[in-house]
Amino acid sequence: MFEIEHADNGDVLCRGRLDAAQCEKAQGFMDGLEGANTLDFAGLEYISSAGLGILLKTQKRLAGSSAGLRIINVNNHIHDVFRYSGFHTIFDIKAKE
């Protein structure tokens, strides 16, 4: 299961498992984002390369307008996936405390 929605504070809340079967849902939401956005991964348990592709595609689109994604509350497993993928150099990432 994967859920994505706006929180009251404007952040984008992601929950569950972002696997290849959930990409259409995630991409559809991400395509509606404009400007600077914060993705809150506190409830996201898992991400695969398919999910990484959506983040990358969105970051590239937003970079065209000098904005981008900030990702917060990243669990240690996903954080290491980001590190292996070199995402820590192209995203502003904050680990879960």
Added chain:
Amino acid sequence: MNRDFPRHLDSLAPLYDFTEDILEASDISPGVRFPVHLAMEELFVNMVKYNPDVHSDIVVSVTVIDTDTVTVVLVDDGGVEFDVTAERKVNIDAPLAERTPGGLGIHLIQNLADKLEYRYKDGRGEVIFTKGSGNEDV
């Protein structure tokens, strides 16, 4: 334990449940579970994506070798040869403008595996991914 899964993305949820039930029953640590699930998905999706005209099920097995080492095997009967152990160039230091989506799945598996094997003969591909707690990194 073996199970056959239909060759489409709708199989990912039952594939996760099948794997998680086995890992849960053996009390496998989260540091092993995460890469096992990741490898399972990446390998399965690869077999689906690169064989659009093949309709046979993909046979998956999960084995807990000892207290905290897991081996997963995926058998793809009728698919094209795709050596997941072959070296692939992925520049993880490239700036955003030079990045393109794709290619990270195999890169991640190769980095997360303790051991990764691939065999292909007579149209039958077999991938064996092994992960133990002695090399936890995610």
